[in-house]
Amino acid sequence: MINDFSPINNFLNNSSFFYTIAIGMDSCYAYVSKNYDRNFEFTNGTLLGRHFSVTLHPEDVSICAAVGAQCFHAPGQLFAATLRKHDGRGGFVVTQWEMQAYFDEQGQPEGIYCMGYNITEFIDTQSRLDSAHHQLHEIGFIQSHLVRKPLANIIGLSNLISQESKDKGLTDLCLMLTASTTELDQVIKDISNKTDE
Structure with a gap:
């Protein structure tokens, strides 16, 4: 047959x-x-x-x-x-x-x-993609949790210094520092969101 x-x-x-x-x-x-x-x-x-x-x-x-x-x-x-x-x-x-x-x-x-x-090449490529996805997820976690925590502390400290300071120059510097760290915090959030997709 x-x-x-x-x-x-x-x-x-x-x-x-x-x-x-x-x-x-x-x-x-x-x-x-x-x-x-x-x-x-x-x-x-x-x-x-x-x-x-x-x-x-x-x-x-x-x-x-x-x-x-x-x-x-x-x-x-x-x-x-x-x-x-x-x-x-x-x-x-x-x-x-x-x-x-x-x-x-x-x-x-x-x-x-x-x-x-x-299908060896397909399996190998899938494995590399899975590994890359895992690494991106780890990077997102690090950025979201390990980097943003000290950044949030800097934002909080600059706000405290600005509120407590009588020196206008120091207050202005703290406001600029707060603006820059807030902007950096948003960039980190955006990157973290992309690694979670």
Whole structure:
């Protein structure tokens, strides 16, 4: 029944972005696209006929088993899985997959057909964005709480000095100091509000 997928296999066989594979009921690769072999077969051979787990992070084998069971339980539906695959350099890439069970003419299960692509760059970018957002939130907290407190004290002290002083020159200086610190306080509030967005 793999031939039922031949149009899409032919279309995606030379894709640089997408992988197409089929896993038989024996848990071995029954079909692998060139791009999949190119990215995950590191002995210059093919993954065809090898156990599907050879490319996976060991912790992700159970994800495949669970999603495979879903596929057989709901024929005709696609199920998604995010899986880590060996990168050939001791690390892993993150891949996103959609899977569907396929059956023979008598309705007996033959395997799982899968189409996937590498999302490592997306995951890395998302992680950097999350980290940047966290840092902005920290900066906002520091500005809002740690910087504004002593600034508020300066504003209060300059107001007290201005009220208590009989010296017009000192009072004028305190008013200028209050105006400048109030302006700085508003700038800090504006920055803090932007980091919270």
